[in-house]
Amino acid sequence: MQDTGIINFSVCNVHQAEDSSSEMLTQGLLGMKAIILERRKWIKIKLENDDNEGWVHPKAITSLNPDEQWTNSSKIIITAHYGFSYTQPDIHSQCVSDLVSGNRLRLLQETNAFYKVEYPDKRQAYVPIAISQKEDEWKKQNQLDAPHILATAHSLMGIPYIWGGTSAKGMDCSGFVRLCFLLNGGSIPRDSYQQAQLGKRLELTENLSNLQPGDLLFFGIHVPQNPIHGVRHIGIHIADGRYIHSQGYIHINSLLKNDQDYDEENTKRFLFAQRYFF
Template structure:
């Protein structure tokens, strides 16, 4: 990942700090991923140069950690409170998405001199969800909120939108929407499924609604423009689609567009990436003379006529969410992959080639690795640090 470091003033929760804009990405660790203590110490010194934390500033310390080490709270679940306990202790409560984040914030507070740190943070998805940790919006639309209480609207989820479920509370589900956004939706608006059914519904051609669907007749249903539904067959002037709950519906061809997976364009991108195999790793590079991870992805998509941002932490906002650390069944060749460092921040990207294989630029050269432990080219460090996948073309 390319990044930038610059000195700047920053005010968080009323406290002004001087620090760098981003921490250097640590090297990959083993599957258990110990935290990068040196980076956390630098972070702690930005808020308290003497590393003597003040319990009255706990909320500010947590907020600063979130700002610096959580890539984007719109895309990463992070709800953390810290309360003083005893003379120098701290109790953490709430939830985060990744174990790296959980471990890092505990170590960060320890470096600030708080002991003991009782780390009660839950990592998601919550085990109480069971196997049905996936879903689809089954109503016309469902507003997604920043909190379980219906206060601040984050986004709107449309009929057919896919969801990765994270936790449930008071009749609401914390989810990653299809665009990756984190938010709370009403459980009654979600058709929950297991992983196999989730991946099957997302596979193959889909019908994209171009206009609002208002069909009271047989097979009719109401759906908003922008909805995506699984294509079943062509029937006269209609497309027969599968609704999220398994029922069939009709979409007039004048109201929808049938789209197949763009295999030819995906071939162009994957072939362009493979042309850079064995190219030396060069920070900032984008040619056969040298290339970095986000440069490889950017150049590959440019070959297919698609412009993407330069850095991994910018690229990770683009496209539909198709994979998470805990589910890769819906991933498809051509999806972009994102990995986090030992402290939980996006630090690396690559391109999925299908069948567990992915290509990425790492030192010393661009290579193809695998997520499958049975493959000779298995990369345990990247398997452990994988965060999520995105799809730019549907």
């Protein structure tokens, strides 16, 4: 039987080695499942739809037993980008942990403005209803389309770039795109070269007039034989050559010279576009 676990922190950093000072490869969010590959001082894991295999602190993941209630239990999802859980249904009580958008917790009870929840490691807490939603209700109202992806992208404006980041605490370019999909109910691969294989490749006009909102734009090194091998960066097209991306921080640039947000360096590195939303 496959050894699996559930991420236990709001954001779990996955490192290249068993050391918090080693390179961060990716991140997992509270409530995500992970395959446990090896147990030593730290635990080696692989997250769903993520090719990275790396090490996490043992307190960051809770083993999932076959009879564990977590899998089939009702859950809530955190919908605000930042928040906290508390020991009592009172925001002035002791904080249990921080929370970020996309976190999932087991729902125990609904009180007057709070959900009583349980963490994978059995800690219990209260989460304000104002920053969360029952997962079943959230799934029913999800709309995985360009307007919703772009609305989420804009809500993350200004958050700093962090190599390996996939959370509202900081994200790299592909982590940003992945989070925009995740928060709208979509699941896409972790890295930009994988995301470059989603949807349909576009034959672009010289003035880029056939780009549509939500198209994925790829940048990097020109490799004529196999353009995907040259992918180093990704952004999401907004309209009229303008795109939103994580580079330094999440902001907007343009591929067009007459735009005040024109980025000459990235335009030189522009490779191709993929259409995911039709």
